[in-house]
Amino acid sequence: MQTPAPVDYARATSVEHALELLERLGPESRLIAGGHSLLPMMRIRLAQPECVIDINDLTDLDYVRVEGGELCIGAMTRHAGVLDSPVVGEHYTIFHDAERLIADPPVRNRGTVGGSFCQADPAEDLAAVGSAVKASVVLRSSQGTRTVPAREFHAGPYETVLGDAEMLTELRVPIRPGATSAYTKVKRKSGDWATAAAGAYVVLRDGVVADVGIGLTALGAPHFCAEEAEAYLVGKEPTEEHLAETGRLAAQACNPRADQRGPVEYKLHLAGELTQRVLRQSVARAEGRA
Numbered sequence: 431m432q433t434p435a436p437v438d439y440a441r442a443t444s445v446e447h448a449l450e451l452l453e454r455l456g457p458e459s460r461l462i463a464g465g466h467s468l469l470p471m472m473r474i475r476l477a478q479p480e481c482v483i484d485i486n487d488l489t490d491l492d493y494v495r496v497e498g499g500e501l502c503i504g505a506m507t508r509h510a511g512v513l514d515s516p517v518v519g520e521h522y523t524i525f526h527d528a529e530r531l532i533a534d535p536p537v538r539n540r541g542t543v544g545g546s547f548c549q550a551d552p553a554e555d556l557a558a559v560g561s562a563v564k565a566s567v568v569l570r571s572s573q574g575t576r577t578v579p580a581r582e583f584h585a586g587p588y589e590t591v592l593g594d595a596e597m598l599t600e601l602r603v604p605i606r607p608g609a610t611s612a613y614t615k616v617k618r619k620s621g622d623w624a625t626a627a628a629g630a631y632v633v634l635r636d637g638v639v640a641d642v643g644i645g646l647t648a649l650g651a652p653h654f655c656a657e658e659a660e661a662y663l664v665g666k667e668p669t670e671e672h673l674a675e676t677g678r679l680a681a682q683a684c685n686p687r688a689d690q691r692g693p694v695e696y697k698l699h700l701a702g703e704l705t706q707r708v709l710r711q712s713v714a715r716a717e718g719r720a
């Protein structure tokens with residue numbers, strides 16, 4: 431089946447209007463942003479909303495700015511907008527590294543930050559980035575606004591803590607002076623989803639890791655992160671020995687599934703290896719070597 435079931439269509443003119451429509455139309459309605467995840471699911475009828483609420487006119491949610499010591503990215507910012515943003519690059523190279531590896535230009539021109547987070551695909555790249563940098567997401571409903579840590583937003587594959595009449599409006603990342611970051615991904619071919627991917631940031635002080643975040647995707651890591659590995663590395667010099675142990679602990683946090691992209695052992699090997707690579711790259715960037 432390659433055509434969606436009949437569906438009603440509404441076009442929101444503001445965030446308030448979108449929230450009002452969500453409330454009025456009920457849980458069988460769905461927001462549609464870039465449509466690059468929702469439409470394919472509707473075509474194969476994995477998703478059958480009664481009404482889609484188009485939020486593409488909400489251009490006031492398309493921004494990247496620094497506010498109150500945080501990097502703020504609006505939910506309707508397209509992948510291409512994140513990639514083009516010098517402000518993002520100045521503070522968190524990890525976003526640029528990841529965005530270059532997401533799909534292809536047509537997908538990046540339409541797909542949005544909000545859609546990526548809310549789709550909660552277990553192989554979503556921005557989910558791993560959000561967990562790595564310990565971001566938070568701003569959720570709005572007609573009842574008010576709440577902020578949820580990215581590491582608590584995803585409740586499982588294709589599941590989030592988003593309420594029925596709630597909308598993600600912004601991603602926020604604390605700006606950490608001196609932080610450097612990186613992201614890398616193994617995929618079968620250009621434009622493919624990850625077989626495995628990892629991202630990290632580090633803050634070095636006097637040659638020692640003062641702060642670190644590690645995110646992993648397509649590897650079954652709960653909440654896309656590896657907290658034990660992070661805790662191990664804090665307070666240590668980023669030597670090859672310490673990075674290897676951090677990679678081992680990161681792999682231990684993963685629970686990948688065998689599929690057409692590879693067996694479990696291969697993916698666990700990638701988890702450890704890619705974690706080491708992004709940490710090494712982050713350290714090299716901190717030391718001006720990359």
Ligand code: FAD
Nearest residue numbers: 461463464465466467468533541542544545546548555598
């Ligand atoms: P939509 O499809 O519009 O929506 C997705 C879901 O999020 C829906 O349930 C919708 O109701 C909900 N939603 C959207 N916006 C909001 C909001 N603001 N608040 C609350 N709910 C909202 N992604 C990767 O990470 N890596 C890849 O390698 C990759 N490869 C791809 C290859 C192809 C061929 C395609 C088609 C997609 C690929 N994607 C990949 C997914 C892409 O990044 C999508 O853009 C993204 O997952 C969804 O963004 P969207 O704006 O299109 O969301």
